Amino acid sequence: MDIKLEKIDNYRWLIPKTGLMRVNGLVFSNAELIKDVQGDQSLTQVANVATLPGIVGHSLAMPDIHWGYGFPIGGVAAFDLDEGIISPGGVGYDINCGCRLMTTRLRADEIRPLMKNLVSALFQNIPAGVGSTSTIRLSKSDEAKVVVQGAAWAVKKGFGTIEDLERTEDLGAMEGADPSVLSERAIKRGRDQLGTLGSGNHFLEVQVVDRIYNSEKANAYNLFEGQVTIFIHSGSRGLGHQVCDDFLKQMSTHRSKESFELPDRQLACARLKSDQGRRYLAAMACAANYAWANRQILMYWTQETLLKALSISPRELGMRLLYDVCHNIAKKELHTIEGKETVLCVHRKGATRALPPRHSLLPEVYRNVGQPVLIPGDMGTLSYVLAGEEGAMLNSFGSSCHGAGRVLSRTQATKKAKGRAIHRELEDKGIFVQSRGKRTLKEEISEAYKDVSQVVDVVHGAGLASRVARLRPLGVIKG
Amino acid sequence: MDPNKLNFKFLDHTADLGIIVSGLDLKDLFKTAAKSMIKIIVKGKPAGKTNTVKLTVEGEDLADLMVRWLSEILYLFEGEKVVLTDVEIESISPTHLDAILITTSFDPSLHEILCEIKAVTYHQIEVEKKDDHWEAKVIFDV
Numbered sequence: 001m002d003i004k005l006e007k008i009d010n011y012r013w014l015i016p017k018t019g020l021m022r023v024n025g026l027v028f029s030n031a032e033l034i035k036d037v038q039g040d041q042s043l044t045q046v047a048n049v050a051t052l053p054g055i056v057g058h059s060l061a062m063p064d065i066h067w068g069y070g071f072p073i074g075g076v077a078a079f080d081l082d083e084g085i086i087s088p089g090g091v092g093y094d095i096n097c098g099c100r101l102m103t104t105r106l107r108a109d110e111i112r113p114l115m116k117n118l119v120s121a122l123f124q125n126i127p128a129g130v131g132s133t134s135t136i137r138l139s140k141s142d143e144a145k146v147v148v149q150g151a152a153w154a155v156k157k158g159f160g161t162i163e164d165l166e167r168t169e170d171l172g173a174m175e176g177a178d179p180s181v182l183s184e185r186a187i188k189r190g191r192d193q194l195g196t197l198g199s200g201n202h203f204l205e206v207q208v209v210d211r212i213y214n215s216e217k218a219n220a221y222n223l224f225e226g227q228v229t230i231f232i233h234s235g236s237r238g239l240g241h242q243v244c245d246d247f248l249k250q251m252s253t254h255r256s257k258e259s260f261e262l263p264d265r266q267l268a269c270a271r272l273k274s275d276q277g278r279r280y281l282a283a284m285a286c287a288a289n290y291a292w293a294n295r296q297i298l299m300y301w302t303q304e305t306l307l308k309a310l311s312i313s314p315r316e317l318g319m320r321l322l323y324d325v326c327h328n329i330a331k332k333e334l335h336t337i338e339g340k341e342t343v344l345c346v347h348r349k350g351a352t353r354a355l356p357p358r359h360s361l362l363p364e365v366y367r368n369v370g371q372p373v374l375i376p377g378d379m380g381t382l383s384y385v386l387a388g389e390e391g392a393m394l395n396s397f398g399s400s401c402h403g404a405g406r407v408l409s410r411t412q413a414t415k416k417a418k419g420r421a422i423h424r425e426l427e428d429k430g431i432f433v434q435s436r437g438k439r440t441l442k443e444e445i446s447e448a449y450k451d452v453s454q455v456v457d458v459v460h461g462a463g464l465a466s467r468v469a470r471l472r473p474l475g476v477i478k479g
Numbered sequence: 480m481d482p483n484k485l486n487f488k489f490l491d492h493t494a495d496l497g498i499i500v501s502g503l504d505l506k507d508l509f510k511t512a513a514k515s516m517i518k519i520i521v522k523g524k525p526a527g528k529t530n531t532v533k534l535t536v537e538g539e540d541l542a543d544l545m546v547r548w549l550s551e552i553l554y555l556f557e558g559e560k561v562v563l564t565d566v567e568i569e570s571i572s573p574t575h576l577d578a579i580l581i582t583t584s585f586d587p588s589l590h591e592i593l594c595e596i597k598a599v600t601y602h603q604i605e606v607e608k609k610d611d612h613w614e615a616k617v618i619f620d621v
Contacts, residue, residue: 040493066493069602069620093597093620131592188558199595200621238557241597241620245550252543252601265542265601409491410621479595 003043005034011462015043015059020261021050026058028396030458033063036407036450045072048263052077054084054272056337056344060396062351063458064405064450068092070266073350076399078335079272081343086277087269088251088284090347091330093244095284096291097202097235098326099374100168101385101471102299103221104306105318106228108208108474112430114310118206119432119475121309125301126204128197129436129479136195136297143187144179146194147239150289151324154296160321164296166363168324169353172292174331177285182239183246186283190239190290195297197234199437199479201378201444204302205231206475213467217387220369221322223469230306230319231383231471232298233376235328240287247280272345281330288329295324322385323372327352327402335397346397354388354400354465373400373465377452379433379444379478380426383471384456391463400465404452410443417442426476435478444478487515490616496596497603497618505541506568508606508613509576512545513552516596516619517563520556523590529564532580541573541606545615548576549599557596560585596621 005027006014013034015025025046029037037043042065049071050059056078065074070089079085111118127134138146146153151165151172165171197204209227212218223229236243251268262268270276303319310317330347337344355362355371362371370387377383381404392398408416422441426433435441460467490497500515502508536551538544555561565581597620605616 069600069618093600130595131587185554185558189554238597242554242558245598248601249547249550253539265604268601406493409493410496411489411491 003047005043011458015047017050020263021047023050023055024058025050025061027061027065028063028458028462028464030063030454033450033454033458037065040067042067042072045070046075048267049075049077049090051263052079052085052087052267052269053260054080054082056080057397060399062399062401063455064350064401064403066405068349070264071347071349074401074405075349076347076351076396078344078346078397081272081345084272084345085269086272086280086330086345087267087347088244088247088280089266089268090349091244091284092328092349093241094235094328095240095243095287096326097328098291098295098324099231099233099376100295100299100324101322101372101374102230102319103223103322104228104230105316107226108228109226111228111310112474115206115475116432118306118309119434119477121305122204122302123434123477125305126197126298126477127195128199128477130199132196132436132479133192134195138191138194143191146293147179147182147286147289148177149173150292151296154293159297159300164321167321168292169326172296172324174285174288176282177289178282179286181279181282182286183242186239186242186246189242190237193237193239194290194294195301196237197298197479198237199440202234202479203379204298204477205473207231207383207471207473209469210472211470213469214387217369217468220366221372221385221468222320223385229471230302231376232295232302234295234298236287236291237294239290243283243287247283251276284330288326291326292324323374325352325374333398335393344397346399348399350402350405351399352402353398354386354392355398356388356390356393375401375452375456376403378404378446378449379476380429380431380473381446381449381452384452384467385469385471386456386459386465387468388465389463392465395462396464400459401455404449404455406448407450408448413445413448414439414442416447417445431473431476433476433478437479440478485515485518486511490618492618495618496621497616500615500617502613505571505613508615509545509548509568509571510566512549512615512617513563513566516549516552517556519594520592520596521562521590522593527583527586527589529581529583532582534578534580536576538574542604544574544576545606545617546599546601546604549617553596553599555582556585562590594621
C-alpha cells in the first residue's frame with residue numbers, strides 16, 4: 001500500500017482514507033520522528049487497522065510508533081460494541097505489559113555511594129532473565145484467584161497494602177476475568193513465573209528526579225527534585241503470551257467465515273458481540289490481572305531489598321506507589337463521539353491511557369491534576385512522568401505514548417556495540433547496571449531506541465499529556 | 480545447501496527476531512525450522528533420557544502450518560520444559576503434518592537458555608518453493 005501523509009500541524013499527520021480503509025489514519029509525530037516512521041511498514045499497518053469493521057474516529061498512531069504484528073506498536077483504535085471487533089494483535093503478546101513508579105523519601109545524593117551494592121542486592125533478589133522462575137508456588141485455587149483478583153490477590157498475601165490498589169489502573173484488577181476460558185497451556189506457562197521481571201526491554205530501575213516541569217502536579221504526585229524513585233517495567237509473562245497465541249490461532253481459523261477481508265493475517269479478530277470475542281476479553285482480563293499481581297509482588301520485593309541494603313526503616317524509606325499503568329490492553333470505556341457518550345472498546349498496543357483532570361476514574365488524590373502517565377526510557381536513558389490532559393480525551397481516546405520504540409534491530413545494535421564495554425560506558429555516566437543475559441547490554445544500547453524526549457515533546461505539544469517530571473537512571477537491573 | 484548444517488540465517492527486524500530457513504524439500508524445511516528455533520532458545524548437548532513423542536499439526540495452508548508447528552515446539556519448551564533434540568517429519572501436506580519428536584527434559588545443569596521467544600508470529604510469514612529448494616521466513620516475538 002502506498003501511504004500518503006498530509007501534515008495537519010506540527011504534531012499531527014493524516015493518512016487519508018483510501019481503498020478498504022473505513023476511517024482516516026492520524027499519526028502524532030514531529031518533523032524529525034516522521035522520517036523514521038516512513039522508513040518501515042508502520043504506516044501501512046495504521047492504514048490496515050483502519051479497514052477493520054466498527055472502527056470509530058481515526059486509526060491512531062502515537063509518536064513512538066513502530067511496526068508490530070498486524071497493529072503497529074504505538075497503535076490505538078476504538079471500536080463500536082455492536083459492529084466492532086476485538087483483535088489480540090491490537091493488544092499484543094505481552095498483555096498488560098506496563099509499568100509502575102514508586103516514590104521514596106530518599107534523596108539521590110544520600111544513596112549514590114551505595115548504588116553499586118544496591119543494584120547487586122536487587123539483582124540477587126528480583127528474579128529476572130530468560131528462564132527465571134519465581135519462589136512463589138501457586139496452588140490450583142490460587143491460580144484461579146490471581147487471574148481474577150489481580151493486585152488485590154497479592155495484597156491479601158502480604159505483598160503491599162490496600163492503598164496501592166487505588167493507585168493502579170483499574171484498581172489492579174480488570175472486570176470480566178474468567179479463568180475457565182484460559183487454556184491449560186496458558187496456565188502452565190504462567191505457573192512458575194509470578195514475581196519475575198522477564199527479559200528483553202523489561203527492567204527495574206532506581207532513578208533520580210532530575211527536573212520538575214510542573215510544580216503543582218509534581219506536588220500532587222509527591223515528586224521533588226533530587227528524589228529517589230523506582231521504576232518497574234514488566235508484563236504478564238508466559239501466561240499472557242500464550243493467551244494471545246491461543247486466541248490469534250482460533251480467530252485465524254474462523255476468519256474465513258466473516259464477511260470482511262483482512263489485509264493482514266495478524267489482524268485476526270472476532271466481533272465483540274461474538275462468543276469468541278467475549279472469551280478473548282475474559283482471557284485477556286485474566287492475563288492483565290496476572291500482570292498487576294506480578295508488578296505488585298515485584299514492588300514489594302524491591303521495598304524489602306532497599307530496606308535491607310540501606311539498613312533503614314520503612315518510615316525512613318517512605319516508599320509509595322505513584323501509579324501503575326498498562327500499555328498493552330483493550331478496554332471498554334466511555335467516550336464522547338459527536339456529542340454523544342458512547343461505550344467503545346479501545347485497543348492500546350504500546351500506548352498508555354491518559355485521563356484528564358476531573359475524570360471520574362481517577363483516584364481522589366489525582367482528581368485535580370490528571371492521571372500520571374509513566375513513560376519508561378530504555379536502558380540508560382531518561383524516563384518521564386506526564387499528566388493526562390483533555391486533549392487526549394478529545395483526540396486520542398484518552399491515550400498517550402508508552403516509551404521510545406526501537407530504531408535498530410538487535411543485530412544492528414549488537415554490531416554497533418561491538419568492541420564497546422557497555423556496562424563501563426554506563427558507569428561513566430553514573431549508571432550501574434546488572435543484567436542476566438550475555439547479549440542484553442549490547443542489544444539494549446540507547447542508540448537502538450528513538451529519542452524518548454522527542455516522543456514526549458510530541459505528546460506534550462499535541463496536548464495529550466503534559467510534562468511533570470524527568471527521571472534519570474542511577475541503577476538498572478535487566479533480564 | 481550443506482546437509483550437515485542447520486540451514487538458517489537471522490533476518491533483521493527492528494523490534495524482534497526473524498529467521499530465514501532453507502530445506503531440500505518440505506520435510507527438511509519443517510525439520511530445520513524446528514531445530515533452528517530450538518537452537519536460538521537453548522544451548523547444550525542432549526544428554527540423559529530421551530522420549531519419543533508423536534505430533535500431528537493441521538493448518539489452513541503451508542504458512543499457517545509452519546506457525547502452528549513451531550508454536551507446538553515452542554510450547555513444549557515454555558510450558559512443559561521439554562527440549563527438542565531431533566525430529567522426523569513422517570508426512571506433510573500443505574495442511575497436515577505428522578512428526579516424531581525426540582525430546583529430553585530441560586536440565587539447567589546441561590542446558591543454557593539463550594533467548595526467550597514469547598510466540599511465533601504470522602508477521603511476514605512465508606513458505607515458498609524456490610528453484611531447487613524450499614525457503615521459509617518466520618518472525619518471533621521476543
